[in-house]
Each structure stands twice: as structure tokens, then as C-alpha cells.
Amino acid sequence: MHMPVAITINGRVFQRDVEPRLLLVHFLRDIANLTGTKVGCDTSQCGSCTVLVDGLATKSCTRLAAQADGSSITTIEGLAQGAALHRVQEAFWTNHGLQCGFCSPGMILTAVAMLKDTPHPSAEAVRHGLEGNLCRCTGYQNIVKSICDAASVGGRA
Amino acid sequence: MTTAVFGSSIRRREDPRLITGTAAYTDDLVLPGMVHAAILRSPHAHARIVKIDTVRAAKAPGVLAVYTAADTENVLKPMPCAWLIPNSDLKIAAYPQFARDIVRYVGDAVAVVVAENRYQAQDAVELIDVDYDALPAVIDPQKANVAGAPQIHPDIPNNQAFHWVVTGGDVDAAFAKADVIVKDRIIQQRLIPTAMEPRSTLANWVTATGELTLWNTTQNPHILRFLGSLITGVPEDKLRVVAPEVGGGFGSKIAAYPGEFIAAFCSMKLGRPVKWTETRSENYQATTHGRDHVQEVEMAATSDGRILGLRCSVWAGMGAFLSTAAPGIPTILHGLMLSGPYDVPAVREDVYGIYTNATPVEAYRGAGRPEASFMLERMLDKLSDAVHVDPAEIRHRNLLPPFEDGHAVITGLSYDSGNYQLALDKALEHINYKGLREDQAKLRKEGRYLGIGVCNYVEICGLGPSQVAGAVGFQGGLWESAIVRFHPSGKVHVFIGASPHGQGEETTFAQIVSSEIGVDVNDVKVIHGDTDNTPMGWGTYGSRTTAVGGAALATAVRKIKDKAKLLTAHLLEAAPEDIDYADGRFFVKGTPSRSKTIQDIALFANVAWSLPQGMEAGLEASSFYDPPNFVYPFGAHVAVVEVDKETGQVDLKRYVAVDDCGPQINPMIVEGQVHGGVVQGIGQALWEGAVYDEAGQLLTGSLLDYAIPRADVLPEIDVLSTVTKSPHHPLGVKGIGEAGTIASTATVYNAVIDALEPFGVDNLTMPLTPERVWRAMQR
Numbered sequence: 001m002h003m004p005v006a007i008t009i010n011g012r013v014f015q016r017d018v019e020p021r022l023l024l025v026h027f028l029r030d031i032a033n034l035t036g037t038k039v040g041c042d043t044s045q046c047g048s049c050t051v052l053v054d055g056l057a058t059k060s061c062t063r064l065a066a067q068a069d070g071s072s073i074t075t076i077e078g079l080a081q082g083a084a085l086h087r088v089q090e091a092f093w094t095n096h097g098l099q100c101g102f103c104s105p106g107m108i109l110t111a112v113a114m115l116k117d118t119p120h121p122s123a124e125a126v127r128h129g130l131e132g133n134l135c136r137c138t139g140y141q142n143i144v145k146s147i148c149d150a151a152s153v154g155g156r157a
Numbered sequence: 158m159t160t161a162v163f164g165s166s167i168r169r170r171e172d173p174r175l176i177t178g179t180a181a182y183t184d185d186l187v188l189p190g191m192v193h194a195a196i197l198r199s200p201h202a203h204a205r206i207v208k209i210d211t212v213r214a215a216k217a218p219g220v221l222a223v224y225t226a227a228d229t230e231n232v233l234k235p236m237p238c239a240w241l242i243p244n245s246d247l248k249i250a251a252y253p254q255f256a257r258d259i260v261r262y263v264g265d266a267v268a269v270v271v272a273e274n275r276y277q278a279q280d281a282v283e284l285i286d287v288d289y290d291a292l293p294a295v296i297d298p299q300k301a302n303v304a305g306a307p308q309i310h311p312d313i314p315n316n317q318a319f320h321w322v323v324t325g326g327d328v329d330a331a332f333a334k335a336d337v338i339v340k341d342r343i344i345q346q347r348l349i350p351t352a353m354e355p356r357s358t359l360a361n362w363v364t365a366t367g368e369l370t371l372w373n374t375t376q377n378p379h380i381l382r383f384l385g386s387l388i389t390g391v392p393e394d395k396l397r398v399v400a401p402e403v404g405g406g407f408g409s410k411i412a413a414y415p416g417e418f419i420a421a422f423c424s425m426k427l428g429r430p431v432k433w434t435e436t437r438s439e440n441y442q443a444t445t446h447g448r449d450h451v452q453e454v455e456m457a458a459t460s461d462g463r464i465l466g467l468r469c470s471v472w473a474g475m476g477a478f479l480s481t482a483a484p485g486i487p488t489i490l491h492g493l494m495l496s497g498p499y500d501v502p503a504v505r506e507d508v509y510g511i512y513t514n515a516t517p518v519e520a521y522r523g524a525g526r527p528e529a530s531f532m533l534e535r536m537l538d539k540l541s542d543a544v545h546v547d548p549a550e551i552r553h554r555n556l557l558p559p560f561e562d563g564h565a566v567i568t569g570l571s572y573d574s575g576n577y578q579l580a581l582d583k584a585l586e587h588i589n590y591k592g593l594r595e596d597q598a599k600l601r602k603e604g605r606y607l608g609i610g611v612c613n614y615v616e617i618c619g620l621g622p623s624q625v626a627g628a629v630g631f632q633g634g635l636w637e638s639a640i641v642r643f644h645p646s647g648k649v650h651v652f653i654g655a656s657p658h659g660q661g662e663e664t665t666f667a668q669i670v671s672s673e674i675g676v677d678v679n680d681v682k683v684i685h686g687d688t689d690n691t692p693m694g695w696g697t698y699g700s701r702t703t704a705v706g707g708a709a710l711a712t713a714v715r716k717i718k719d720k721a722k723l724l725t726a727h728l729l730e731a732a733p734e735d736i737d738y739a740d741g742r743f744f745v746k747g748t749p750s751r752s753k754t755i756q757d758i759a760l761f762a763n764v765a766w767s768l769p770q771g772m773e774a775g776l777e778a779s780s781f782y783d784p785p786n787f788v789y790p791f792g793a794h795v796a797v798v799e800v801d802k803e804t805g806q807v808d809l810k811r812y813v814a815v816d817d818c819g820p821q822i823n824p825m826i827v828e829g830q831v832h833g834g835v836v837q838g839i840g841q842a843l844w845e846g847a848v849y850d851e852a853g854q855l856l857t858g859s860l861l862d863y864a865i866p867r868a869d870v871l872p873e874i875d876v877l878s879t880v881t882k883s884p885h886h887p888l889g890v891k892g893i894g895e896a897g898t899i900a901s902t903a904t905v906y907n908a909v910i911d912a913l914e915p916f917g918v919d920n921l922t923m924p925l926t927p928e929r930v931w932r933a934m935q936r
Binding site for chain 1: 168169171172173174175176177178179180181182184185187274276350351352353354355402403404405407436437438658659660661825826828829832833834835836837859860861865866867868869871873874
């Protein structure tokens with residue numbers, strides 16, 4: 001059994017008939033071919049698959065594609081405007097907020113949502129805001145620094 | 158010109174593709190006609206396979222094939238062990254890709270399904286019926302080593318894979334004359350590396366050409382090609398291994414695993430590209446773990462706290478099979494570092510490598526060295542208590558004095574350079590150690606429990622001289638190579654054999670070229686990871702990429718420089734010995750205006766209209782660098798914790814790391830390596846541990862149960878450094894990838910024990926969870 005879904009991803013509509021059990025993350029990766037969104041676990045702990053669903057940071061492995069029908073999604077591929085990086089991307093680059101880069105798409109989108117809610121978070125608030133995103137390379141220090149730096153720059157949410 | 162000289166914290170060129178989702182990791186790759194594999198794994202730690210019924214699975218929708226040991230065992234050679242430590246009575250158990258009659262750990266592969274998509278493959282795995290007869294299992298390496306323990310492999314009595322000994326000095330005499338002997342039994346718990354990217358392979362066999370390509374999440378593509386050729390029989394020239402973007406490794410992506418060769422087998426049978434990507438649960442069961450030592454340690458000392466000797470026995474759990482490099486980890490990389498940065502006149506260690514019904518172990522960040530550092534640092538804190546000398550002072554009394562060009566230690570190694578006292582002083586001063594001790598005393602009176610942990614470490618890295626590799630049984634070399642190619646426009650391609658996966662060498666290696674020969678750092682592209690277009694190299698692990706590969710690169714650039722001088726002389730009609738180089742220009746000594754840039758030379762060499770007699774065209778050099786010795790980074794770390802009396806919660810309040818990796822090419826990247834390493838070591842002290850039950854079930858089988866550090870439980874780490882050059886390295890540099898992990902577990906552990914001193918607690922099993930700490934306070 002398949003069901004029709006229409007999901008807007010980075011401004012483009014994807015209409016497909018999908019299995020009801022298809023995870024949103026697999027819709028993004030295998031159907032929309034947007035592989036920037038990563039799968040790092042199977043228990044919704046790691047946050048590597050975080051995307052913005054209607055502006056909210058969402059672990060795309062916890063959603064079925066069917067549940068995202070009609071939603072508007074931003075993935076890491078949709079964050080920069082052409083060659084102009086989003087301020088959070090720029091801050092991760094400047095502050096060495098990544099090493100292997102596997103958790104970075106999820107981290108960056110979590111940070112984007114965080115700064116929309118709290119434009120000027122304390123370092124402690126940033127650390128709490130990252131509870132749902134795991135990184136094994138950086139010890140988080142430069143991720144926190146990146147997000148605080150992006151906050152201080154201000155600009156586009 | 159933006160010459161990014163050695164020592165500048167420039168932004169990484171790796172990052173733009175990583176922060177925009179443009180980078181391609183193995184699981185992101187798609188080939189036409191690609192199909193998906195899913196592996197059925199044993200739910201038992203030890204069981205006899207009575208029957209495997211694949212009929213239902215084979216008929217499931219989308220399924221192309223189901224294979225088991227019966228299909229692969231006469232096609233694939235067993236997984237090889239590549240570190241055959243000598244004089245150890247090493248017994249290597251056959252390590253097939255699929256279990257045939259007996260499964261030996263939870264996660265042992267039993268069958269594979271190939272289907273059109275990954276959902277169908279996973280569905281069909283559920284339809285394979287396997288009848289098992291459960292057998293008794295054993296997980297604890299010490300318990301596995303006694304008569305009557307469940308026997309895991311035939312003909313390997315007491316499950317003993319090896320017994321390796323290191324001795325130096327007269328340890329019995331040291332203990333006979335000791336004023337004080339301190340002892341401990343330490344459990345270095347099993348850890349799960351948890352690189353954020355699960356392992357993955359895309360295998361593509363092309364029948365028409367007889368060529369096999371493996372895209373794989375590996376730290377060492379050239380080793381994987383070498384071993385892969387032995388396993389599959391595909392000749393090395395027809396086997397291509399590509400490490401695309403790799404999402405962290407920490408040692409867990411060194412080994413050759415059954416999974417990639419199961420995928421290769423499927424592709425060779427079906428003539429289709431086959432992708433296999435493990436789930437995180439599979440990663441926890443079947444990707445290698447680390448540590449797993451039971452250590453019985455004793456230290457002999459004088460009444461004023463000077464070390465006389467160290468004696469220990471270690472039972473190192475190897476898991477059910479010997480992974481690629483596993484035997485070398487608790488022996489060569491552990492036992493030889495027993496004396497650490499201290500003056501230890503006598504040592505003896507007996508290491509027993511033991512098969513258990515657990516996941517095979519391998520190198521895990523630090524690999525043997527954290528386990529050595531921990532023993533030593535525990536003993537020093539115990540000694541400090543026994544002789545009533547402050548922990549910092551007891552270290553001062555025992556640290557080796559500074560040396561710049563070699564120091565022989567009791568285990569037979571010769572450290573390259575060190576200034577251990579300086580690092581310790583810097584750490585103590587930065588954190589105001591004296592003031593902290595005063596605070597601690599004051600707070601204790603208020604019923605608050607502050608603890609301070611101090612640790613010095615030295616590590617062996619930059620592995621290593623190939624002659625030594627051979628002597629210690631490593632079945633390969635440990636040199637690295639680089640090719641530097643100048644194009645006509647003066648732009649540069651660098652090809653390296655090592656395979657960074659997050660450490661940033663695409664940037665730092667461009668910095669090396671830039672500072673050696675004056676090209677703009679942005680004109681240098683560093684290429685790695687593909688065995689078809691990079692020179693041979695032994696891989697990225699053991700903090701060796703910059704220490705060995707960076708030296709190969711510097712040496713290659715210097716060859717280019719020599720050729721450029723000859724060409725400049727030819728062009729300017731001067732004698733070659735009269736040509737000098739500075740800041741990107743080659744010039745006639747005394748007449749700097751008569752000069753050529755490296756770009757001039759690159760064009761000239763490539764068009765080759767007029768070259769000196771006998772000179773070849775082009776501007777390219779390659780270098781094979783085999784280090785004359787290891788490098789020995791070192792440092793001192795201090796941690797401050799507060800333990801909550803009511804809950805047992807450990808609050809890590811401050812952490813200072815002083816590390817010395819020699820001159821830093823890019824301090825920002827060095828700092829990042831320290832952050833990550835320190836946090837991984839803290840993870841072992843406070844939160845992480847693979848837990849198996851009595852039946853051998855892995856209870857910490859997912860990220861729900863296995864606690865890797867999260868952002869909200871960590872303090873800011875103060876990262877400082879000292880700079881002591883390696884005397885033998887062309888750039889003077891040492892490694893930094895593992896340093897943090899080697900120091901931080903002992904530092905934090907010692908801090909917690911220090912906090913618990915009023916409760917009389919001097920031994921606790923890691924991880925130091927609130928429950929364990931709270932219970933200890935009630936004793």
C-alpha cells in the first residue's frame with residue numbers, strides 16, 4: 001500500500017506515492033536525493049538528521065514522510081542563499097565548530113532554530129539547547145562558541 | 158599573497174562542503190542498479206547453530222539473494238590478524254565473515270539478504286529462521302582465563318590468545334627494598350567508539366573488467382586494499398578502495414571487517430553494486446570496541462615518594478576474534494609506555510590477551526596508552542596518600558628532567574624530547590593549584606566536597622619506524638608518502654597516502670607546502686583517500702598523519718625546492734650553489750633582484766623548452782618518509798570536580814590541559830583535537846561503559862543506554878601549550894590527536910577520588926556514575 005504525499009523541501013515540492021512506514025529522513029535522502037541530512041542512530045538520540053519542519057527543529061528519523069505531508073522543510077542544502085552562507089554556517093566555519101562534519105548539518109539546523117527562539121542565548125543555554133545533538137569530535141566547545149558567535153553577529157534567522 | 162605560514166589558525170578548507178551538505182560520505186553514494194544488503198546477526202553470545210532456513214526470506218518481495226557461510230566459506234579467505242606480536246605464544250582463531258557452526262558474540266554475522274531497497278532487505282532478514290542451541294558465555298577476561306571457563310575456540314585452552322611480557326631493570330629487587338608498596342585493581346571498562354557516522358560499504362564488481370571497487374568508511378584505504386586483496390583474491394591492481402568523506406573513526410574504522418567483504422561477495426555474485434550500511438545498533442554490536450582491561454598493579458617506592466618499581470598483570474579482553482591490529486594495542490602500545498614521563502627504574506608487566514564472548518576490540522583513541530597512563534597516575538595518587546606528599550609534589554619528585562635529544566627509558570624506548578616539569582608548572586599555575594587546595598579545605602568544613610586531579614602523560618605516536626614495526630610483529634610498514642605536483646600555472650596538487658577523516662590535514666598540509674615554498678595556501682589542493690590516485694600510505698591512526706605524512710610532504714617539497722634552484726641557476730646563468738631561497742623567490746645570493754618565483758619555475762619546468770642537460774621535464778616530487786623514531790608528545794592536565802553529597806553527582810567544574818605537540822601548524826585545529834580528546838577521556842571516567850549481562854547480552858546496545866558526553870554536562874576546557882621540538886622530525890612536530898584522551902580519564906578519576914577522601918574511598922569502578930559515587934559515600 002502506498003499513499004500520496006506532497007512535501008516542500010527547500011522551496012521545491014516533491015509529490016510521491018510512498019509506503020506509510022517510510023521515514024522522513026529516507027524521503028529526504030533517497031527520494032529527494034538530499035543526502036546532507038544524516039542518519040547517525042536508530043533511536044532518535046543523535047540529532048544528525050535534524051531538519052526544520054515548518055521552522056521547527058525536528059529529528060527527521062522520528063517522523064514518517066506521511067506525517068510531513070503538506071509541510072515545508074528546510075534541510076542543510078537549503079540554508080545558504082547561493083554562495084552566501086547562513087550566519088550559523090559561517091560561524092561554524094570561522095570557529096572550527098566541526099571536525100568530521102557528520103553531525104554538523106543537524107547541529108547547524110538545531111542552532112538556527114535555537115537562535116530564532118532565543119536570539120541571544122547564554123553559553124549555558126546553548127549547551128542545554130544542544131542536548132539532543134551528539135558530536136564525538138569537538139567536545140562541543142567550538143560548537144557552543146560558533147553558536148554564540150552567530151548570535152552576536154545577528155541577522156537572518 | 159596570503160601565505161598561510163606555519164602557525165596560523167586559518168579556517169579549514171574542508172568545511173564549506175561539510176556545512177552545506179555537499180560532502181559525500183559512503184552512505185550518500187548511489188550507483189546505477191545499486192541494491193542493498195542487510196546482515197542477520199547473532200542474538201546469542203555463544204551458541205551452536207542447528208539450522209538456518211532462508212527459504213521464506215529468499216521469496217520475500219524485492220529479494221535478490223540470501224547468503225550464509227555455506228556460500229562464502231570457500232570463496233572468501235578468513236579475516237586476517239595483522240599484528241602478530243612476537244614471543245607471546247599468539248594463538249589466532251579462525252575469523253570467518255559468517256559464523257558457520259557456532260556464533261561467538263552478540264552481533265556475529267550469520268546471513269545476508271540483498272534486496273532492491275533497504276526496507277525490503279531488512280524485512281527479509283526478519284524472515285530468516287535460525288535454530289540455536291545456547292552455550293555458556295563468558296565476558297570478563299579474567300574469568301575467561303581460568304580452567305573450566307566456557308571455551309570459545311577449539312585448541313585455545315583457557316581462551317588465552319597470548320601472553321606478552323615487558324621487563325626492565327630488577328623489579329624484584331625494587332620491591333624487596335621498597336619502604337612503601339601501593340596496589341590497586343583497576344577495571345578499564347569496555348568502551349564503544351561511537352563515531353557519529355556508522356560504517357558503510359558500497360561494493361561494485363564489474364565482471365567485464367574483473368575490477369572491484371569498495372567505497373568504505375575506512376581510516377586506511379591502502380591497508381584495506383592490501384587485506385581485501387588477500388581476502389577476496391582480487392589482485393591489488395584490480396581492487397580499488399575509496400575512503401570518501403569519513404565521519405570520524407577514533408580507531409573503529411582501522412580494521413578490515415566482515416561487513417565490507419560480505420558486500421563485496423554479494424556484488425561479485427550478483428554483478429550489481431551493493432551497499433551495506435550498518436545501523437547504530439549493529440555498530441554497537443559488531444564494530445570494534447576499545448579498552449577492556451582488568452589490571453592488577455603495584456608500585457614500589459621510597460618513604461619520600463620516589464618510584465622504585467612497577468609491577469602489573471593485565472587481562473586484556475580481545476572479544477571473540479582478534480581484529481586487524483588488536484594484539485598490538487594492550488602490548489606494544491601499552492606495556493612499552495608503562496613508565497610514562499617518570500623516572501621508573503624497574504618494571505614488569507604480564508599481559509594476557511583473552512578471547513571472550515564479546516565484540517572484538519581494536520584501537521580506540523589513545524589505544525593502550527590511556528590504560529597505561531591511568532595505572533601510573535592511580536599509583537602516584539595512592540603513593541601520595543601513603544607517604545603524605547601532595548599529588549602535584551609527588552609528580553614533581555618523579556618526573557624526568559628536561560631533555561632535547563633522546564632519553565632511554567626502562568622499557569627500551571627512547572623518547573625524543575620532553576620538558577615535563579614545565580608543562581606541569583604551567584597547568585598548576587594556570588588553575589591556581591595552591592589556592593584550590595585552600596578552597597578545598599575550607600569547603601570540606603562546610604560539607605562540600607571539592608576534588609582536584611592532576612595527571613602528567615607522555616605518549617608514543619607518529620607510528621613509526623618500519624623496522625620497529627617489523628620487529629614487533631606488525632604485518633606492514635609504517636612509513637607515509639606524498640607526491641607534490643606543480644602545474645604549469647603554479648598551482649599545486651598534493652597526493653597523500655594517509656587518510657584524514659576530520660582532522661583537517663587538507664588544510665594543514667597546504668599550510669606546510671605554503672610555508673616551505675611560498676605558494677599561496679589556496680593554490681594547494683590536498684588529495685587523499687582513493688587507492689587508484691594516491692600513493693601508498695598506511696593510514697590515519699596513532700596520531701601519525703602529520704607526524705609521518707607531514708614529514709613525507711615536507712621532504713617532497715624540499716626536493717622540488719632543490720630542482721627549482723637548479724632551474725633558477727640555469728635561467729639566470731648562475732652557479733646552482735649561488736642560488737638562495739626566501740619568501741617564495743629563488744635568487745642569486747647577494748643580488749635579490751635577480752630572481753624567479755616558484756610560479757616562474759613551475760611554468761618553465763612544465764613547458765621544458767630549455768632545461769639543463771639531463772634534467773627531466775615537469776615539477777613534481779615524491780617522498781617516502783620512514784621515521785627514524787617515534788614522536789613523544791606530552792603534557793599535564795588538571796581537573797576540578799565537586800561531588801554532591803546527597804546525589805553522588807559529579808560536577809566537573811574546571812579543566813585545564815597543557816599539551817606539547819611541538820610547533821603547531823594550525824593552533825585552532827590543535828585546540829579542537831585537544832577538546833575532542835579530553836571529552837572522550839572524560840566520557841570514560843564519568844559516563845561510558847559497554848555493559849554485558851551474565852549471558853553475554855549487550856545491555857548498552859544503543860545510544861539510549863550508552864552515554865556519550867553531551868554538551869550540557871561539560872565545562873569549558875582551558876587549552877594551553879608548551880612547545881618542545883622533536884629533534885628528528887623535519888618540521889619538529891609531534892602528534893596531537895590522542896593526547897587529550899590519554900590524560901583526561903585519569904585526571905578526572907583522580908579528582909573524584911580526591912573529593913571522596915573524607916569518606917575513605919580510594920577505589921571505584923568506572924564510569925563514576927552518581928549511583929556508584931553515592932553508594933561509596935555511604936560505605
